[in-house]
Structure formats: C-alpha cells, structure tokens
Amino acid sequence: MFIQTEPTPNNDSLKFIPGEPVMGQGSAEFLDARQAMKSPLAKTLFQIDGIGGVFFGPDFITISKEPTAEWQLMKPDIYAAIMDHFSSGQPIVFNADELAASDTAIHEDDSEEVQMIKELLDTRIRPAIQEDGGDIEYCGFENGIVQLKLKGSCRGCDSSVITLKNGIENMLMHYIPEVEGVEQIIGEDEAVALQEFDKLEQKLGEK
CATH class of the missing domain: 3.30.1370.70 (Scaffold protein Nfu/NifU, N-terminal domain)
Structure with missing residues (x-):
C-alpha cells in the first residue's frame, strides 16, 4: 500500500x-x-x-x-x-x-429552502472542503441563518472562518434569497477545550 x-x-x-x-x-x-x-x-x-x-x-x-x-x-x-x-x-x-447517516439527506418535512441548502452543501460545497481534508455538517436553518459544524482539518483552522463567511455564506445567499447568513456551531467538547485554552492564555498573560 x-x-x-x-x-x-x-x-x-x-x-x-x-x-x-x-x-x-x-x-x-x-x-x-x-x-x-x-x-x-x-x-x-x-x-x-x-x-x-x-x-x-x-x-x-x-x-x-x-x-x-x-x-x-x-x-x-x-x-x-x-x-x-x-x-x-x-x-x-x-x-x-449510523455514522454514515447523511446530515444532508432530504426528508419529507424539509422546507423547499432547506432542501436547496442541503443540495448545495452536498453537490457544490462539501466536495471543495473535502479536497482540503475537512468536511461540514448541516445542523439546521433558523431565522434565515444556516447552522454548520466544521470538521476535520477545518476545525481550529484560522482560514476556516473566512471560508465559512466568504465562500459558503456567499454561495448560499446567492442561490437562496431566504438565507441571510451562516453560523458556526461549536460542540460541547470544543467549547470546553476553548475555555481551557482561554484560561491558559490568561494565566500566561498575568505572568
């Protein structure tokens, strides 16, 4: 191999x-x-x-x-x-x-906007992000905001926020007028890690 x-x-x-x-x-x-x-x-x-x-x-x-x-x-x-x-x-x-259950699978109760969001994520956005060793997970669509979780190499990457805002957000807003923005969802494990990192930075700053 x-x-x-x-x-x-x-x-x-x-x-x-x-x-x-x-x-x-x-x-x-x-x-x-x-x-x-x-x-x-x-x-x-x-x-x-x-x-x-x-x-x-x-x-x-x-x-x-x-x-x-x-x-x-x-x-x-x-x-x-x-x-x-x-x-x-x-x-x-x-x-x-269980793990392969797709977050972008179309469900009967999905609105037309959600179906279009999932279609774009699956066909246009996900392949480009996987090229860089990462992925995105669709988490929801509320009040005009698409909620996404970054995975793989995108997690903790400085350029990922730029990708999220400039690339993904612009494409979704261009094709789907109902989309007003994109929000990154951070899981509990990541939130705890970020809190610990902030505490460490504060301690180092005090010295």
Missing part, C-alpha cells in the same frame, strides 16, 4: 490518502480516545503521542496533531497504523450505518 499525504490549510492537520475507500460515503470524526472506541483504526491512531483528532472522509483520513507535536516523529507510526488496519480486514467503524 502506498499512502500519499497532502497538506491542508491547517498546519496541524494532514490528509492521508491510502488509495482505497475509507468511509465510502459519509464521514466520521473522533476528537478523543473515548470517541475513538467506535473505530478500530481511530483507537490505534489515538495511541500515538500527539494525536489530537481523527477524521474519516470517503477516501481519505485527516489527522490533526497537538500544536507541540512534530509530524516527523509521528508519521512513521501513522503510516504503520493505517497499513496494518487495511491489511487486517477490520471495519473502519463498528457501526458504519
């Missing part, structure tokens, strides 16, 4: 391309070792020092490291873990159907 790597806009995230289907369809993200218990490969990757996040796309794996970790030291172990997994015959995730 020859695994290619590609940089992403986030210096702390790398895209690994094994040359074989990963999720096939849908995506899955694991932000700590506890979440990684749902995936044999993610579980193994989180045993490597410095791993901060694992994201599975259709045909790629985006791995995010902690800011102090070094890719040079981590890459050999990451390559070995990926190759060992694909040769083992184990599934990528234990419940693939």
